Amino acid sequence: MIQKFLYLEWKAFFRSASFATNLALKILIGFLAAYFIIVFLALGIGVFYFLKKMNMDPITTVNKFMIYYLAMDLLVRILLQKIPVMNIRPMLIFPIKKATIVHFSIGKTILSFFNLVHVFFLLPFSIVLMIEGYDVVHVLLWFTGIYSLLYINNFINIILSNKDNLFGIFLLFKTVLAGLQYYGLFNITDYTAPLFNAIFNTYWAIAIPVIALIVLYYFTFIYFKNNLYLDAGLTNKHDVAKTENLNWLNQFGTIGTFLKNDIKLIKRNKRSKTTVGLSVMFLFYGLLFFSTTAFYGPVMHIFAGIFVSGGFLITFGQFVPSWDSAYYQLMMTQNIPYKEYLSSKWWLMVIATILTTIVASFYLYFGWETYLVIIVGAIYNIGVNSHLVLLGGAYTKTPIDLSSGKGAFGDKKAFNIKTMLISVPQLGLPVLLYWLGLKYATPNVALALVASAGVIGFALKNKAFSLIERVYKSEKYATIAAYKQKG
Amino acid sequence: MIQVNNLSKTYNGTTVLKIDSLEIKKGESFGLVGNNGAGKTTFFSLLLDLIQPSTGHVINNGVEVNTSEAWKPFTASFLDESFLIGYLTPEEYFYFIGDLRGQNKADVDALLAKHEEFFNGEILKNKKYLRDLSKGNQKKVGIIATLIGNPEVIILDEPFANLDPTTQFRLKKIIKDLADNPNVTVLVSSHDLLHTVEVSNRIVAMHKGEVVKDIQTSEETLKELELFFAV
Numbered sequence: 001m002i003q004k005f006l007y008l009e010w011k012a013f014f015r016s017a018s019f020a021t022n023l024a025l026k027i028l029i030g031f032l033a034a035y036f037i038i039v040f041l042a043l044g045i046g047v048f049y050f051l052k053k054m055n056m057d058p059i060t061t062v063n064k065f066m067i068y069y070l071a072m073d074l075l076v077r078i079l080l081q082k083i084p085v086m087n088i089r090p091m092l093i094f095p096i097k098k099a100t101i102v103h104f105s106i107g108k109t110i111l112s113f114f115n116l117v118h119v120f121f122l123l124p125f126s127i128v129l130m131i132e133g134y135d136v137v138h139v140l141l142w143f144t145g146i147y148s149l150l151y152i153n154n155f156i157n158i159i160l161s162n163k164d165n166l167f168g169i170f171l172l173f174k175t176v177l178a179g180l181q182y183y184g185l186f187n188i189t190d191y192t193a194p195l196f197n198a199i200f201n202t203y204w205a206i207a208i209p210v211i212a213l214i215v216l217y218y219f220t221f222i223y224f225k226n227n228l229y230l231d232a233g234l235t236n237k238h239d240v241a242k243t244e245n246l247n248w249l250n251q252f253g254t255i256g257t258f259l260k261n262d263i264k265l266i267k268r269n270k271r272s273k274t275t276v277g278l279s280v281m282f283l284f285y286g287l288l289f290f291s292t293t294a295f296y297g298p299v300m301h302i303f304a305g306i307f308v309s310g311g312f313l314i315t316f317g318q319f320v321p322s323w324d325s326a327y328y329q330l331m332m333t334q335n336i337p338y339k340e341y342l343s344s345k346w347w348l349m350v351i352a353t354i355l356t357t358i359v360a361s362f363y364l365y366f367g368w369e370t371y372l373v374i375i376v377g378a379i380y381n382i383g384v385n386s387h388l389v390l391l392g393g394a395y396t397k398t399p400i401d402l403s404s405g406k407g408a409f410g411d412k413k414a415f416n417i418k419t420m421l422i423s424v425p426q427l428g429l430p431v432l433l434y435w436l437g438l439k440y441a442t443p444n445v446a447l448a449l450v451a452s453a454g455v456i457g458f459a460l461k462n463k464a465f466s467l468i469e470r471v472y473k474s475e476k477y478a479t480i481a482a483y484k485q486k487g
Numbered sequence: 488m489i490q491v492n493n494l495s496k497t498y499n500g501t502t503v504l505k506i507d508s509l510e511i512k513k514g515e516s517f518g519l520v521g522n523n524g525a526g527k528t529t530f531f532s533l534l535l536d537l538i539q540p541s542t543g544h545v546i547n548n549g550v551e552v553n554t555s556e557a558w559k560p561f562t563a564s565f566l567d568e569s570f571l572i573g574y575l576t577p578e579e580y581f582y583f584i585g586d587l588r589g590q591n592k593a594d595v596d597a598l599l600a601k602h603e604e605f606f607n608g609e610i611l612k613n614k615k616y617l618r619d620l621s622k623g624n625q626k627k628v629g630i631i632a633t634l635i636g637n638p639e640v641i642i643l644d645e646p647f648a649n650l651d652p653t654t655q656f657r658l659k660k661i662i663k664d665l666a667d668n669p670n671v672t673v674l675v676s677s678h679d680l681l682h683t684v685e686v687s688n689r690i691v692a693m694h695k696g697e698v699v700k701d702i703q704t705s706e707e708t709l710k711e712l713e714l715f716f717a718v
Binding site for chain 1: 535536537538556559560562564569570573578579582584586587588614615
């Protein structure tokens with residue numbers, strides 16, 4: 001029976017819509033994966049000697065921060081890891097034991113990238129420990145223990161996969177803990193480090209994570225099995241609908257009509273909500289760059305400046321008009337002027353960019369120069385990138401499944417890595433301009449260069465819109481056909 | 488009202504639709520019947536400029552649909568659920584379409600009140616998004632939405648499918664009322680010969696992309712069609 005399932009998985013993988021995307025993108029994703037693997041590998045080998053050099057005991061230090069490693073892992077999983085699916089519905093009526101279906105579905109996640117990637121850190125680290133004379137048995141116990149904890153994360157993510165807002169709650173929780181520790185008010189690691197140390201030092205503590213894992217697996221299994229009904233876990237979640245008029249938008253005419261619709265689209269679909277959540281994360285991206293100039297040169301500041309204010313623009317704008325893919329045929333038969341349709345999306349992005357820029361004023365903490373970079377980034381985003389994403393969108397013919405919250409067995413998670421990859425070129429030009437400015441003049445000239453590129457873009461808005469409109473028109477039939485593929 | 492000249496659609500060398508000439512007069516109630524793959528939906532998609540014709544063109548009230556968009560203000564259509572916006576409530580959807588067709592809230596409300604019976608209490612104020620409605624109820628929303636803004640051409644693909652018997656009966660009445668209006672041209676496709684005969688005053692049967700029968704409805708029409716399809 002398992003072979004049959006594997007056969008279906010194989011077909012599903014190679015015939016999936018995302019697999020059929022172009023080769024360049026696949027290669028790029030491949031590089032990205034390779035990059036992460038190498039980073040982890042370097043981390044695994046390097047961390048031991050680095051800590052040794054700092055006169056800290058490697059294993060104790062790693063154990064101390066292990067709780068954050070695990071918490072980060074869980075966060076990433078909640079955001080990115082897909083829930084196990086096999087097309088379960090058609091299986092139910094065949095002579096297959098329910099237990100088999102569930103075991104396979106859950107078992108599939110064990111081989112997920114999110115579990116395997118840790119090998120590249122934990123394995124080299126463990127091997128280095130052994131080479132450096134730590135007891136082999138203890139290292140093995142520790143390795144098993146940590147891996148059990150990672151798999152516990154895996155199952156927690158599965159069970160919680162149907163809950164909204166979890167990501168935000170976890171992120172807040174973690175930020176608070178990290179903040180408390182940073183300011184020395186409360187140190188969670190004081191409580192958790194002993195456990196990890198115990199796993200390493202004793203023979204019995206390993207039982208805690210392993211037993212917890214077994215219990216959790218059993219619990220997940222029972223949970224899935226009990227929900228293996230069309231009206232339980234396999235059902236579509238029905239939200240209680242509330243009619244909203246948003247009448248204040250009426251004053252904006254047709255643009256207002258579309259804005260109303262877009263606001264509802266963002267509020268009521270899991271996919272779009274995740275996108276907004278992600279764009280909030282972009283807001284904090286600058287912390288990486290501005291807090292330590294040591295890692296990246298000043299040129300990269302503008303890079304961060306664009307990311308900070310452009311999170312929404314990049315993650316949402318990328319998929320205009322795909323957000324409307326489910327009912328694109330309707331849009332094409334209604335009396336809709338493209339210009340106003342595009343304008344409404346453009347305004348949405350501009351409003352979001354301005355809002356983010358205002359929220360980002362906490363960067364003033366790093367000095368007004370830093371905030372100025374963010375403002376310049378925002379100007380560039382509004383003037384140039386807003387047009388670029390709309391233009392790019394005309395060629396992005398990936399239908400979006402808005403209703404991805406399909407119950408416990410729902411078939412995909414919202415965010416996809418490609419979104420971010422496509423946006424890379426949009427960052428090239430400002431970085432280049434800024435670099436030229438820095439090299440041949442002062443930082444202020446560099447900023448002025450980027451800002452003026454934004455202003456020029458803004459001045460050419462009508463021209464840009466006509467061009468985009470033409471592309472949309474010429475792509476119309478291909479777009480309709482592409483969106484129909486999935487429907 | 489609608490003229491079709493030399494229209495054809497070919498996919499990879501296979502011709503799925505070929506209509507040399509067809510004219511649908513203003514005020515006509517036009518029924519399109521045919522088996523699966525006969526080309527009914529393809530024909531409607533061409534009428535609505537959702538796909539590109541391989542040859543020929545469709546002229547809707549003097550507007551060539553694949554070169555100008557001026558046909559959109561007076562043409563309304565519902566082909567399938569992909570015409571619905573899943574995350575809206577039925578009310579919001581109606582108002583959205585109303586906005587696009589230049590109707591204010593009161594106009595839309597008046598139309599909805601008129602068709603309250605058709606909704607059978609399952610659509611309005613039901614705290615459900617369109618995506619969570621049953622197929623039949625989704626269809627009701629789509630059909631009524633085409634009536635917003637008094638369009639002159641109404642195109643409905645398989646409107647009877649998925650509807651319960653009572654609603655089918657009520658829908659027939661709605662279509663007949665539209666057909667009685669000399670300014671409204673109704674185009675309906677169906678697998679169900681009886682329904683089509685009842686609501687249409689002209690019936691065209693298609694087979695493998697071509698028009699094989701074109702008859703004005705009379706007492707004998709149903710018999711004639713049944714004989715034709717009973718292969």
